Amino acid sequence: MTDTTPTRSASAAPEEARPSVRLRAQGLTLAYGDRAVVHELDLDVPDRTVTVIIGPNGCGKSTLLRAFGRLMKPAAGSVLLDGQPVHRIPTRKVAERVGLLPQSPMAPEGLSVADLVARGRHPHQTWYRRWSSDDEAAVAEALRATGMVELAGRTLDELSGGQRQRAWIAMALAQQTELLLLDEPTNHLDLAHQVEVLDLVRDLHLTMGRTVVMVLHDLSLAARYADRLVAMRQGRVVAQGTPSQVLTEELVEEVFGLRARVRVDEETGAPLVIPLSRHTGLVEGPRDDRM
Amino acid sequence: MSVVPGRAALRVGPVSAPWRPRTVLVPLVTLGVLFLGVVVNCGRGDIDIPFGQVALALFGGGDEADRLVVTELRLPRSATGALVGASLALAGAIIQGLGRNPLASPDILGITAGSGVGAVTVIVFGGAYGGVGGAVADVGVPVAAAAGGLLAAVAVYLLAVRRDLSGYRVLLVGVGVNAVLTSVLSWLLLKADIVDAGRALLWLNGSLNGASWDTARPPLWALVALLPVALALSFPFGALAFDDDTARGLGVRMNATRAVLLLTAVLLTAAATAAAGPVAFVALASPQLAVRLVRAGSPPLLASALVGAAVTVWADVLGRTAFGSVELPVGILTAALGAPYLLYLLVRSGRARTS
Numbered sequence: 001m002t003d004t005t006p007t008r009s010a011s012a013a014p015e016e017a018r019p020s021v022r023l024r025a026q027g028l029t030l031a032y033g034d035r036a037v038v039h040e041l042d043l044d045v046p047d048r049t050v051t052v053i054i055g056p057n058g059c060g061k062s063t064l065l066r067a068f069g070r071l072m073k074p075a076a077g078s079v080l081l082d083g084q085p086v087h088r089i090p091t092r093k094v095a096e097r098v099g100l101l102p103q104s105p106m107a108p109e110g111l112s113v114a115d116l117v118a119r120g121r122h123p124h125q126t127w128y129r130r131w132s133s134d135d136e137a138a139v140a141e142a143l144r145a146t147g148m149v150e151l152a153g154r155t156l157d158e159l160s161g162g163q164r165q166r167a168w169i170a171m172a173l174a175q176q177t178e179l180l181l182l183d184e185p186t187n188h189l190d191l192a193h194q195v196e197v198l199d200l201v202r203d204l205h206l207t208m209g210r211t212v213v214m215v216l217h218d219l220s221l222a223a224r225y226a227d228r229l230v231a232m233r234q235g236r237v238v239a240q241g242t243p244s245q246v247l248t249e250e251l252v253e254e255v256f257g258l259r260a261r262v263r264v265d266e267e268t269g270a271p272l273v274i275p276l277s278r279h280t281g282l283v284e285g286p287r288d289d290r291m
Numbered sequence: 292m293s294v295v296p297g298r299a300a301l302r303v304g305p306v307s308a309p310w311r312p313r314t315v316l317v318p319l320v321t322l323g324v325l326f327l328g329v330v331v332n333c334g335r336g337d338i339d340i341p342f343g344q345v346a347l348a349l350f351g352g353g354d355e356a357d358r359l360v361v362t363e364l365r366l367p368r369s370a371t372g373a374l375v376g377a378s379l380a381l382a383g384a385i386i387q388g389l390g391r392n393p394l395a396s397p398d399i400l401g402i403t404a405g406s407g408v409g410a411v412t413v414i415v416f417g418g419a420y421g422g423v424g425g426a427v428a429d430v431g432v433p434v435a436a437a438a439g440g441l442l443a444a445v446a447v448y449l450l451a452v453r454r455d456l457s458g459y460r461v462l463l464v465g466v467g468v469n470a471v472l473t474s475v476l477s478w479l480l481l482k483a484d485i486v487d488a489g490r491a492l493l494w495l496n497g498s499l500n501g502a503s504w505d506t507a508r509p510p511l512w513a514l515v516a517l518l519p520v521a522l523a524l525s526f527p528f529g530a531l532a533f534d535d536d537t538a539r540g541l542g543v544r545m546n547a548t549r550a551v552l553l554l555t556a557v558l559l560t561a562a563a564t565a566a567a568g569p570v571a572f573v574a575l576a577s578p579q580l581a582v583r584l585v586r587a588g589s590p591p592l593l594a595s596a597l598v599g600a601a602v603t604v605w606a607d608v609l610g611r612t613a614f615g616s617v618e619l620p621v622g623i624l625t626a627a628l629g630a631p632y633l634l635y636l637l638v639r640s641g642r643a644r645t646s
Contacts, residue, residue: 069536069539070539071539071540091539091542091543092542092544093542095540096542098540099540100536100537102534102536102537104534105534105537106533106534107532107533107588108532108533108589109588110586110588112297114295114296114297114298115298115588117295118295118298118309119530119533119541120541122530122541122542122543123541125526126526127523127526128305128306128307129305129306129307130307130308130309130526131298131300131301131302131307131308131309132302132307133300133302133307135307136294136295136300139295140294140295143295152296152297153296153297175541
């Protein structure tokens with residue numbers, strides 16, 4: 001590890017320079033107008049981990065992610081990025097360190113994949129330096145990492161949902177930030193494409209040492225791809241830890257109000273969540289009576 | 292060296308940009324079309340001057356009599372038309388980009404209607420029959436138009452900015468303000484006597500009749516001051532075509548950038564309207580024409596301004612020459628050309644939504 005060159009991007013930053021906690025929420029309260037969505041929340045995001053936030057609709061997980069990305073001012077408390085209050089850091093400086101993919105991003109009509117990915121270079125550019133060789137190298141690398149090289153000349157509306165999502169992730173990658181915040185990156189994708197996108201995220205983490213925070217809805221996929229799982233309910237953290245620690249039948253019931261069986265996946269060792277419905281018959285009887 | 296498709300590089304020292312032939316070619320060709328329009332417009336009149344001699348006169352050569360007629364008598368009209376068109380189109384391009392909506396324009400935001408109310412107020416209450424002398428009314432109309440446009444914009448801003456400057460909200464409030472101002476205009480026209488109402492209507496159609504170097508001045512100064520501002524902000528302007536969260540995530544200071552761009556658009560509209568009245572549809576159609584020519588994601592600012600100038604000058608040429616002895620105000624021509632285009636946009640956006 002002594003031969004790492006600090007001139008390269010996020011992927012090869014020197015080990016010592018990276019703090020162990022990249023993002024920290026401290027007594028964080030977030031509100032839209034008078035309506036508080038997140039209440040006095042404390043949460044640490046350790047370096048080089050994939051943290052997945054789960055929770056029911058409206059529990060404040062997307063809002064928390066927006067606050068991490070400096071898209072929202074805290075009503076109380078603070079978000080620390082590498083120990084500094086994120087709201088004291090200029091937008092542009094934050095954009096050099098944190099890449100962000102909103103839940104339903106919108107691009108102008110007729111934009112090509114290459115132009116979309118190149119837009120990720122915005123924080124590194126100025127009005128006269130709009131396409132440097134660094135920009136070109138970063139965009140080419142992002143296209144390669146996401147398998148979008150062949151499709152770079154297409155426009156976004158010519159792509160399938162999974163390809164489009166990969167294009168957006170490529171844009172966030174071209175930004176070359178050590179941190180990536182992804183809000184439901186598997187939104188609207190079929191199962192095969194969900195796995196494809198999450199495999200890509202895992203690769204980024206493994207090969208490039210990126211720290212990832214993402215919001216996911218599918219609990220089994222969340223358990224499979226997360227180093228750390230954070231369960232939220234009504235603007236508070238209910239549990240956090242490794243997927244096996246967090247994802248229990250009691251927790252699923254407490255957080256989602258859903259009765260479910262939790263099994264261990266023989267392939268991966270990760271917990272698998274099997275929801276029970278009113279029609280399975282199992283719900284009515286006591287739990288120990290099953291099978 | 293890896294190459295990204297469609298993004299060949301143009302690099303000189305620290306300066307770099309993706310090389311796109313169209314962003315250079317389209318403005319150049321448009322400039323040529325604009326120049327042709329000016330030549331034709333300056334050549335036609337009571338005495339027709341051959342186009343070759345007009346071109347010579349424009350560059351300071353040729354016969355002295357021709358030069359006098361062209362540069363002193365006829366050029367002010369074309370220059371005013373070009374400057375007004377450029378200002379309106381630039382304002383339209385900015386507002387369409389900020390609103391992320393091809394239907395957005397100063398007309399829809401009520402800025403043009405505000406200018407109209409300002410000017411018509413002076414025409415109706417300060418006109419020859421209203422006690423205020425004609426000279427005061429002459430100076431008063433442009434100033435009142437600018438003030439009215441600014442007031443309308445301030446109203447839209449105050450009503451829309453309470454939480455943030457989201458494009459959608461600004462548009463809705465603009466439509467409301469526009470409706471109020473349009474009814475004020477109708478009321479003013481009903482109150483006016485027949486002569487004042489006639490003058491007011493002529494102005495409201497957008498006319499270059501009687502344009503002089505004095506009329507060209509407001510849009511000229513507005514462009515000299517504001518075109519550099521707009522071009523300097525064209526870099527973050529491109530990122531504003533994305534949704535708010537994405538743009539902020541890319542490090543764009545949203546509210547500051549938007550506020551400066553909006554103010555720029557308002558001042559340009561007010562200056563143009565003060566000079567020639569509300570010339571319809573130039574602000575709406577020119578940026579969309581430029582987007583299609585350049586094949587850009589958001590309205591290209593410089594190309595839009597040039598297209599607006601060319602469109603307005605050619606509309607004026609048509610209005611003056613196509614209908615025999617009848618000279619139609621330029622605003623009627625731009626409206627006649629622009630309205631079908633607006634319908635096309637509406638039909639097209641309706642179809643895009645359903646597919």
